[in-house]
Amino acid sequence: MDVLEALLDGPRARGAFLLRALLDPPWSLRIEDEAPLTVLAALRGSAWICAEGRSPMRMDGGQVAVVLGPDHYTVADDPATPPDVVIYPGGRCTSADDGRALWDERSLGIRTWGDPDGDCVLLVGTYEGDGEASRPLLSALPGVVLLDHEEAPTALLSVLADEMQIEAPGQRALLDRLLDVLLISTLRTWFASRRDEAPGWFRAQHDPAIGEALSLLHQQVARPWTVDELAAQVGLSRAALGRRFTALLGEPPMSYLTGWRLALAADLLVSSDTTIAALARQVGYGSPFSFSAAFKRVYGVSPQQYRAGRASA
Structure with a gap:
């Protein structure tokens, strides 16, 4: 993907x-x-x-x-x-x-x-x-x-x-x-x-290593990735991966992954009735508590409140 x-x-x-x-x-x-x-x-x-x-x-x-x-x-x-x-x-x-x-x-x-x-x-x-x-x-x-x-x-x-x-x-x-x-x-x-004129995420696909890294993160969003593991997968050092990824995407690999996981979770909260615990596992969080805390930091409300608010809207 x-x-x-x-x-x-x-x-x-x-x-x-x-x-x-x-x-x-x-x-x-x-x-x-x-x-x-x-x-x-x-x-x-x-x-x-x-x-x-x-x-x-x-x-x-x-x-x-x-x-x-x-x-x-x-x-x-x-x-x-x-x-x-x-x-x-x-x-x-x-x-x-x-x-x-x-x-x-x-x-x-x-x-x-x-x-x-x-x-x-x-x-x-x-x-x-x-x-x-x-x-x-x-x-x-x-x-x-x-x-x-x-x-x-x-x-x-x-x-x-x-x-x-x-x-x-x-x-x-x-x-x-x-x-x-x-x-x-x-x-x-x-x-x-x-x-x-395209955004960084589009141009990044034409960088062999960073494009592969992005593909891996999107394909295996629930995997407990580390920068070292991702760098080894694409044949770069940890430092080289961080520099090239940040230059193209504007943020480090793990920060990008966190944002992507939470965006997927936000959409799943609206489009499905999956439990919070199951949804947390689906997007790579080890517990509902850690997922809820990360979600609230970004969206300002808990996953339950987000789901209820969007359903009401």
Whole structure:
């Protein structure tokens, strides 16, 4: 398991909101759904993505964008077009003028909404949950990731767009997986083409020894690692491993491992009902007490409180 693979395991679609929007100029959608991550693609026509504090970005037919939340933004036929529709969490949409509900009024069938004669067709895939394990990945991205035409996974786009218009047993799970594949392909391409600008954990994968060390830590997270043992595994001295690892990742190997263990634990607390004792063992802690103490130092609350708070939210 490489680092990108491990981090991409976090933003995984589970009943993601998927929609084809058919839009006829002038149009402007104010996105206030506060989703942590949204995939946008222009299946036909073009659109402008206008995020606060950034220059508007034009997305033409065949291009794919990833937009990070929870900040609000606008997608429009032209940056100057004032919003006429506001999108809220869960896909609820209203008129920007009078607040009336628009979903039923503009519904066009299976996962399709808008104007039947719309010149622009947008694919929208919204991830409505996030996790701690994927935070290093998402924090390394700009507010909007936009692939060039030659980089965009057009074949994947076509398959997902076709499947979105089908209702069949297991279709929701199939669409989630296709959206995940589109996201992974987009981010992998974006990072690979901008290696010099990529975060340390991505560049570290291209260092043979440090890349192997990271892979070992991610594959065997529960193993009682020591720096000496890890250094021996990758053929470096303890000092050399520490210097190279810290230079690329910004922290020593055992500090990185602790952060990764606790991030995994935070996500498991939310996504499973595993007992605290079993979860502690799963992420490499010898006792529930030592795990709870380490977790509280980082997240400010006990594992039980973290689980209860996220369940309530």
